[in-house]
Amino acid sequence: MYAAARAYTNIALIKYWGKKDEQLILPMNSSLSLTLDAFYTETSVEPLQGLHEDEVMMDGVLLSGASVAKINRFMNLVREKSGRHMFARIVTRNHVPVASGFASSASGFATLSAAAARAYGMDCSGAALSRLARRGSGSASRSIYGGFVKWMKGTDDASSYAVPVDPAKWPICLVSVAVNKQPKKISSREGMRRTVKTSSFYPVWIKEAERDLARIEPAIRKHDLDMVGKIAEANALKMHAAMLAADPPFTYWEEGTMTVMRCAVHLREQGIPCYFTMDAGPNVKLLCSEADVGRILEDLSEFFPSESLTVARPGPGVDYLKNPIQ
Amino acid sequence: MYAAARAYTNIALIKYWGKKDEQLILPMNSSLSLTLDAFYTETSVEPLQGLHEDEVMMDGVLLSGASVAKINRFMNLVREKSGRHMFARIVTRNHVPVASGFASSASGFATLSAAAARAYGMDCSGAALSRLARRGSGSASRSIYGGFVKWMKGTDDASSYAVPVDPAKWPICLVSVAVNKQPKKISSREGMRRTVKTSSFYPVWIKEAERDLARIEPAIRKHDLDMVGKIAEANALKMHAAMLAADPPFTYWEEGTMTVMRCAVHLREQGIPCYFTMDAGPNVKLLCSEADVGRILEDLSEFFPSESLTVARPGPGVDYLKNPIQ
Known part of the structure; x- marks a missing residue:
């Protein structure tokens, strides 16, 4: 099934700095961020028969080699969790200019998680998406929600995910x-x-x-x-x-x-x-x-x-x- | 008795930062510095009958009010320790240009200690001068010696003073x-x-x-x-x-x-x-x-x-x- 999503960058006000588990990306401390409206990433995921690897088109360029490795690893996790083993065509567009001073990994993995979870028939609840996004990039776990968001460090894969704190409806x-x-x-x-x-x-x-x-x-x-x-x-x-x-x-x-x-x-x-x-x-x-x-x-x-x-x-x-x- | 001395600035390589006793200037940690040849202070001290206060001439200017207060407090300590109660004529010249990026307090109080100790008939050993200089400015305790110098934090006035570590006869x-x-x-x-x-x-x-x-x-x-x-x-x-x-x-x-x-x-x-x-x-x-x-x-x-x-x-x-x- 084809699915496409959009997620926004966030800025940490209480920083995430240090991993307790590098494999699961469990942080040493809980953190808190504000999701921003200025920059976002859009990504579609389409599992297809006949592909021999994931095909990743980023900002109009077909990625290969080392630049696709991190996305491949993430998609392997999606396949493992979903029990569906097809490779996917992934199209992603970053609306995060390099000159903006923001990284695109938070919005990138948040949006990839959402699109992949739906495309592979997985749990699409906020907590599930946050957990999944965390495995791509720690700060992506927070971009699942808008406004002020807290990433609870947790003690294992299941308990380390973000929750909304305040919708930030103030000027x-x-x-x-x-x-x-x-x-x-x-x-x-x-x-x-x-x-x-x-x-x-x-x-x-x-x-x-x-x-x-x-x-x-x-x-x-x-x-x-x-x-x-x-x-x-x-x-x-x-x-x-x-x-x-x-x-x-x-x-x-x-x-x-x-x-x-x-x-x-x-x-x-x-x-x-x-x-x-x-x-x-x-x-x-x-x-x-x-x-x-x-x-x-x-x-x-x-x-x-x-x-x-x-x-x-x-x-x-x-x-x-x-x-x-x- | 008239006495005049010269002492040089120093740069701390292990920093002094924080006092355990603000009155005695006992530091929280021991420190280590290198005495430098570039900048120095020269000071003479002459206890005189008939003065009603210390007369401080710094770089050709007669100091008054707040700018002389720190030196007065220091000279009161000298009088208390020496048992001699005369006020003094103090002439001091800083060869530490403002643009050099060095403070003159280390060389200033080291040289004042040496001149005052001799003028008031006090112990002029290195340890005694270092202890005395420390009361004017912590880092002055180290300018008593040349080369690499360690200021041992000590636990009281008697045990907090500097000792030479190495003459720094290398390039x-x-x-x-x-x-x-x-x-x-x-x-x-x-x-x-x-x-x-x-x-x-x-x-x-x-x-x-x-x-x-x-x-x-x-x-x-x-x-x-x-x-x-x-x-x-x-x-x-x-x-x-x-x-x-x-x-x-x-x-x-x-x-x-x-x-x-x-x-x-x-x-x-x-x-x-x-x-x-x-x-x-x-x-x-x-x-x-x-x-x-x-x-x-x-x-x-x-x-x-x-x-x-x-x-x-x-x-x-x-x-x-x-x-x-x-």
């Missing part, structure tokens, strides 16, 4: 600043592994992340932007601090990262609530109020070209599509 | 990059206090600092620049990481700080041993081999004007002067 925005579009030198996977294995600060990070999560949930329910922003910013800094204590130490920060952080601090000194967060790269995202977006873009445009600035709003969860992916 | 250099000459927004004192009180990473920092110290001493004795540099760099990063986990979080880093760090990483990729360290400010110091200074300056001059670059070599300990301070 918050995320301004993304793409500081550097070059591919990073240290992948998230490698960065996590090194931090878990060698950072003396990592055990404290785990405790702090759980504590931050417990504090941010009530702040989200109260729609308290300042509290949400402060907790998220401090959480991001602690994650990056844990990397600085790794052996050998490393950082994803660059000059532009410092510039955006200083812009945020300066904006707050002017009374504008505006909080930064950064993932495994130099790019920075600013959480702010819808009303302040204009002023924030104005300040940032002193340092960054407009094409590196993107405004996103809370986005929806995964959805099925009627029309084929173009 | 090492320190290149200082003054990234920003503006006064910092958060003083060392305030930054330490906030980190000790609020950073969840701070207890780990303390353990790591003691561990780094135990590892750097044999590396110094072996004249192993790579090992010394790696330990020092990692130690500095952990100190700055502890600040990122403070509440509220803070950092002394700026864009230029990242630039120098990236230069160092790039130089190492070219096979040039070169390791960074940063204190309570955005400026960066690079530990390197004498032979590579030219190449390092060349690389840095792509990003920084030559007047912000200073080359320092291992320097001597405190010494008494025969001629008056000009």
Whole structure:
């Protein structure tokens, strides 16, 4: 059966950093994100007789070799779980520009999970899709839902999945600043592994992340932007601090990262609530109020070209599509 | 009795960050530094009958009010310890340009301690001077000696002082990059206090600092620049990481700080041993081999004007002067 779906990117406010189980992608700590409306991936999956391998067309290009290996492994899992052994024709289109400063793996595996689950006749409930998406990319587990989403770390495959926390129907925005579009030198996977294995600060990070999560949930329910922003910013800094204590130490920060952080601090000194967060790269995202977006873009445009600035709003969860992916 | 002395700045390779006793300036961890030849302070102390307060002439200017308070407090301690109650005429000259990226408090209080101890007839042994200097500024305790110096944290006033570790008679250099000459927004004192009180990473920092110290001493004795540099760099990063986990979080880093760090990483990729360290400010110091200074300056001059670059070599300990301070 043919199935097509769409899922959106998300930004973690309480970060996922470190795996307890690299095979099952079970995280060391629970995390929390906001799904965004700006960028998404659309994917169709069609199991077909007669294929000798999965055929993956990404953004109009037929993938081969190493670039298709991660999707193959994921589809093998789908076949194993569904008991249906056909290979599939997969068509996927990323509406996540490289210059946006967002990774496409979260929206990519969330949408592939939804399309594959339906195409292979599997459980399509939110929890089931979240569990499945997690196996492709940890953060994809959260892109199944819209608004604020919590990924409960769990203790095994069955108990590690995301749940919606708040639909984010309040006027918050995320301004993304793409500081550097070059591919990073240290992948998230490698960065996590090194931090878990060698950072003396990592055990404290785990405790702090759980504590931050417990504090941010009530702040989200109260729609308290300042509290949400402060907790998220401090959480991001602690994650990056844990990397600085790794052996050998490393950082994803660059000059532009410092510039955006200083812009945020300066904006707050002017009374504008505006909080930064950064993932495994130099790019920075600013959480702010819808009303302040204009002023924030104005300040940032002193340092960054407009094409590196993107405004996103809370986005929806995964959805099925009627029309084929173009 | 009139006495005059000279002492040099030092750079910590294992950082001092946090006080166990703010009154006595007892540190939370032992630290280790290299005394440098580039910058120094000269100070004379002359106890005089008939003065109603200490008279402090700094760099040709008679100090008054708040700027003399710290020196007054220190001289009160000298009077209390010596049992001699005369006020003094103090003449001090800092050969530490603001643009150098070095603070003058270490050389300043080391030299004041030496001059005052002799002028007031006190114990002028190294340990006694180090203890006394510590009361003016923690890092001054280390500027009593030349070369590599360890400040043993101790448990009380008597046991907290510096000892020489190695005369540093090997061809090492320190290149200082003054990234920003503006006064910092958060003083060392305030930054330490906030980190000790609020950073969840701070207890780990303390353990790591003691561990780094135990590892750097044999590396110094072996004249192993790579090992010394790696330990020092990692130690500095952990100190700055502890600040990122403070509440509220803070950092002394700026864009230029990242630039120098990236230069160092790039130089190492070219096979040039070169390791960074940063204190309570955005400026960066690079530990390197004498032979590579030219190449390092060349690389840095792509990003920084030559007047912000200073080359320092291992320097001597405190010494008494025969001629008056000009």
